[in-house]
């Protein structure tokens with residue numbers, strides 16, 4: 357008896373929007389996860405050739421090596437301004453920034469607030485890992501009260517160092533912002549929800565509704581001094597309570613859109 | 616075409632529009648604001664991009680992003696705003712992106728005041744931010760020259776993939792005088808082979824100023840320095856007035872050059888053989904021409920609206936071929952033609968002591984006049 361050849365079915369492959377190179381991210385870092393989700397969304401929307409990405413300064417400074425699309429790379433914190441420049445001369449292209457929490461919520465707070473307030477029709481992927489990854493784990497605006505970092509060795513003392521910034525909540529108060537949500541990357545269920553949110557953000561841009569941002573709680577096992585497993589646990593137990601996973605602003609025109 | 620009465624700031628703006636400006640990004644600051652205000656109406660009327668940015672940091676990075684697509688992009692500001700743009704200027708240079716910037720200088724340091732000055736010479740001509748860099752710097756002295764320089768600045772920036780700074784001052788920005796505007800060039804959406812506008816049907820591109828490998832960055836710096844040598848060879852501009860038979864010369868740029876010309880004319884009327892050498896390109900500086908000139912002079916007077924920033928370059932360039940004297944007003948004070956004429960007469964009648972720095976004599980005299988005491 358001749359056995360029928362088994363038919364192969366591809367269920368998982370590298371997105372076209374992702375370049376076939378090894379990244380420089382530490383083992384267990386969720387920057388790679390976030391990249392992958394963005395690449396999948398861009399593939400699914402078939403907009404790779406119409407997208408210009410804006411990399412920032414931080415561990416993701418080399419994002420342009422990993423995304424298979426046109427990219428520019430901004431000075432520290434200035435990605436929303438650079439994205440504004442690209443979008444204003446090319447309004448039919450998709451423009452997104454990819455920024456860390458030091459980049460976006462500290463040195464770049466002016467640029468992000470102004471871009472959101474203008475209702476700039478761009479999408480922002482915001483990685484909140486509660487510290488400055490690239491420079492070796494210093495305190496960020498998102499560092500939790502009491503959290504030890506290389507520049508708050510005794511833990512963040514809010515009396516001296518102030519309080520963390522809940523960026524998504526803050527930006528959601530602006531009328532120019534149309535889609536502002538927070539998701540997390542610490543387990544498969546949350547990763548799936550993060551992907552849906554990224555899709556919604558790009559759909560917001562596609563419909564010309566204005567500013568969209570997805571804040572992603574992300575791990576930095578290297579600077580947190582944890583294993584990847586512990587780091588994901590810590591997101592769940594320490595970060596999520598402080599940074600609730602929520603939709604803070606969803607434009608009514610998006611209400612009926614289902615991913 | 617006919618001449619019309621045009622204000623410097625507006626003339627520069629309209630010249631940029633006619634050169635095919637795709638986008639403008641700026642932030643209000645006196646004495647440059649009319650440029651932004653004019654374009655806030657003009658650009659949308661033509662269906663082109665205009666954004667009043669949140670700051671000069673925002674403006675320069677919008678310029679950076681827009682110019683990365685290959686578009687013709689302009690921003691303008693005045694001294695304190697230009698200081699804030701330095702970060703972006705360095706990044707733009709490090710990414711080899713053509714951009715045109717206008718600096719309508721005012722009195723500094725600090726918030727200073729809104730009166731005309733030329734004290735950004737060092738920060739632009741020798742600066743433009745961190746790293747080895749050379750923006751092209753052009754200094755017009757009247758509205759017509761500002762129009763002509765602006766109209767050609769985009770071609771120049773694109774030719775060398777570099778930054779062109781139009782270095783004006785509050786006086787030129789605010790003055791109204793008859794001038795002729797060039798014809799409107801067709802608006803193009805340029806897609807040069809380095810630009811990032813969406814990788815449709817071609818491999819992706821990226822634009823960044825990062826070169827994490829020092830060996831590669833050294834090669835980049837050397838390549839940019841070679842490009843600068845080409846710019847020196849091709850783009851030096853200066854104006855000479857009454858120099859053929861001159862025994863003395865004034866060196867001055869922009870508004871002080873314009874005022875010095877009046878002083879030179881009245882000194883000539885008194886029989887003094889003096890002329891004017893006015894650098895138009897401050898970077899690249901007309902070094903060779905000035906050096907050759909200095910060899911046949913009996914004295915040279917540098918006039919500026921700062922404490923002697925170009926003076927240091929002139930001393931270096933002329934290599935003691937001729938005695939150098941210096942006259943300046945600073946902090947937003949514009950020298951009167953009579954003051955410069957008096958300085959010309961002094962140079963002729965009381966030859967300078969070449970062992971002291973030209974600034975010493977000027978400082979002693981101005982200190983006495985303005986502050987008193989010893």
Ligand SMILES: Cc1ncc(C[n+]2csc(CCOP(=O)(O)OP(=O)(O)O)c2C)c(N)n1
Pocket residue numbers: 413414415416432455456457458459460483485487488489490491496
């Ligand atoms: C103007 C300026 N200041 C400081 C730095 C140094 N620097 C590089 S990355 C970085 C922090 C980035 O942290 P974050 O945005 O949180 O991103 P992460 O590395 O955690 O992904 C800093 C301070 C810089 N490159 N430029």
Ligand code: SF4
Pocket residue numbers: 380381382384385386387415485489490575576577578579
């Ligand atoms: S330092 Fe932290 S954020 Fe950066 S790659 Fe490593 S784990 Fe990721």
